[in-house]
Amino acid sequence: MEGSVGASSNSSLLGLEYWLQWQVLVCALILILPTTMAVIFLLRNRSTNRLKPADLWATCWTSLHPRFLLFYRAFAFAAMAFLLFQTVAAFGFFVFFFYTQWTFALVMVYFALATLVSVWGCRTDSRTQSGETDKFLKKGSEDIMYETTTATENPVGGFTKQEVHHNQVAYQEQQVGSIENIMYIIYQICAGAVMLTDIVFWCLLLPFMTGESFQLTLLIGCMHSVNAVFLLIESALNRMPCPWLGLIYFLLWSCIYVVFQWVLHACCFTWWPYPFLELSTPWAPMWYLGLALAHVPCYGLYVLLVKAKHAALSRMFTRTFVRVSTEKKNS
Template sequence: MTRQYSPHEPLLSFISPTTQKKVKQNSIFFNMEQDLQSIVGLPIMGGVEIDSNTLSYWLNWRVGLCALWLMIAWVVASILIWKYEGSKKSKPESRQNQQKDTVGCLYEDEAWITCLKQIHPFWLLAYRSIAFLLLLTLLIINVVLDGAGIFYFYTQWTFTLVTIYFGFATAFSIYGLYICQRTVGDHGHGPAYPSLDAERGGYVPASVKETADTPEISNGFNTHEAPHFRKTAGFWGYLFQILFQASAGAVVLTDCVFWLILYPLSGPTLNFMIVSFHSLNFVFLLGDTILNGMRFPMFRIAYFALWTLIYVIFQWIIHAVASMWWPYVIIDLSNQYAPLWYLLVGVTSVPCYSLFALLFKLKSCCLSRFFPESSYQGST
């Protein structure tokens, strides 16, 4: 069952008039859909909307195959999380063996330490604070100007996720500096974590003598040093790491799709907000990646997959309830190539996520090449 409508007709009641006007003016997503359909040979719908809230729309082989892809991705992601997440310590072990890192092990101080001992955590805090304030400001401006309807699109989901990450990151960095200062006050001799040398202006670790009476805590992951004992992360620490790695994959996917597919094909008029929402998130995450001392295990691609799956399921639920346009042609279930699009997006997600994993490897190589082994820490 179909009905005629204008390609720019607003079909969501929660999209504000301002957003509707901008959609009519820029037509980024609608033009992209028509251009993609023309290039790959899909039939252009010509202003005809197929009712998505009918049984005939959902009970067909295309939807069934797409649902199968989603189920497989969800199961694989769940298995990866179940198998690798956490320290997986099932019984008491010796104190030394307890410090052996597993792929899913996470330490509390990884959230705020820097990759080099010469870089004080304060600079990471400053960077994260600036990034959070700028991203939050842009998001608020976007909501004020365009309304809550912006969250119909994956771009805004991703941008919001990155903003939340930097909010958590700022809070963890503040907590880390508090821990450093508290350690100084408790032990009197000096901090168990590195401190800022007032005379040299550098980031100087406390000496062994200074920390002789303090708990054995290390900032680094240097396996060639004598074993140190660090506090494993709690719920919020793991949530923070998950936010970081899910954001990394989502940002690369979003920006690559826009700059490599949408913009070349549809040629939308660029403005400050469009460029910001498709570049700043990646730039800020890249800077944080360079500075932080976090790790980036590949198995946490599962959280990136779940994030994308949740967005797709969100779209399915909306379209099952009300008939409306799809924000992206690649998730539109009405065309015969929908299963191929879904499979392509799933396959493309792997290299998108792997880009940040490669950046971490590159950072580790650069640190080990240009700095002494005793200087770098964290993800290296």
């Protein structure tokens, strides 16, 4: 999504008169109003996430072991880390001025957290299966005593059958922890960010930027495609839904990037990484408003892809595809 690295635009420092222009104030309102509304909405809807822990590390295919998803997430993280290292080695840390590298690094962080969650999930799954096997063997050796125990008396382990069943249901319905919540939030941000990054680069920037100052290379092409490819494969394997609530996290992520750019320019950094972020033109409010509105179709496209996956595959593969029961509640 970036142009010529190291290029410059304005040679004069951005003084106070630059920030007092009318278009700057309008762009600030375009930035502040949605951010404020998003924060208020999130504060009022804290308990919308009803996912179970298994939804974050299990696959949506009954014949596919969670370890397969674990290996894929680890591979995606390693591949993206390698590409990011190659990019920094080629251009320096200056690349983090661009939204592309922000998004790329965020997707990499997602796969890192997802790998850790998958490790924990696979260990939990193996322990659960081992525990069920032990209970089956124990029941086979003590079936007479177990079957004759009443609902209020159970000498085996000190628990009644009702209590054991209640504990199993409570385990299955436990809520996700902090790391899992962070992972799921990042997943929703990445869903919109990769679409925005790749669509803007391939459809808007590249056709008008290719020239002497910018040449498309294999590394730059990978940076603007691998992120979406890895995330789409991830969505094809996991059970996680993509609710519209994630649009708010996506908007906040982009607002943080814009604020980052404004702070840099307030500190006399005069070069804008993207021409449409320039505030000195009278068309700046239209650009900022257009970019804000573009978040809706970009995130909506990913939501539709995930919904189409659940709707189509659950009908085509009724016995092997697992559809998350909370999908309708979260959407």
